[in-house]
Amino acid sequence: MTQPADVEAQLDKVAFNADGLVPAVVQQVDTLEVLMLAWMDREALRRTLTGGRAVYWSRSRGVYWRKGDTSGHIQEVRGVRIDCDGDTVLLLVDQTGAACHTGTHTCFDTDERDLLRADR
Template identity: 70%
Template sequence: MLMLGWMDDEALHRTLTTGRCTYWSRSRREYWVKGDTSGHFQWVKSVALDCDADTVLVKVDQVGAACHTGARTCFDEDVLLKDGGSDAPASDQ
């Protein structure tokens, strides 16, 4: 996973029609397109809904860093649990 971002219906529509990831900034209360200011673009490869249709998974070709810190991903730091341990029960997922 590269990053997590918020999308409302309009952000999703823009993402689907432009082929570039558009997000809703809850703090700035405006839409933003990944790469417009940083140059670190996300070109959409596929978009899928989860089983409840309340979450989307956007697979992208990432150009440059995904994280605002300049890191490839927002999830490399502060790993809370790695590999789940060998005693974890098998999942039916």
């Protein structure tokens, strides 16, 4: 991933919110399917950039979690981008297994979660 000398310069490009967090949208690298949304602070993003696997900050538990350490459903990071304002991170990953904590492939895959569908 990113070389250690470049990491701080890359992190300085990110506009973390007042809580020190940035939302991370996660996409499957080959299909571009949106898998999930999570939160990262500077350290989680640093660990992601240097370690090659996605690391997030759990707002509810107050701990870091590297995706897949307990479930085996890992996210190998293939790319990291920020949006035009620098206040959202996009992770392009190669997902193994389910991305959602409910056990589904993506957190956005069931019809009952549809608020509006383009095909209706």
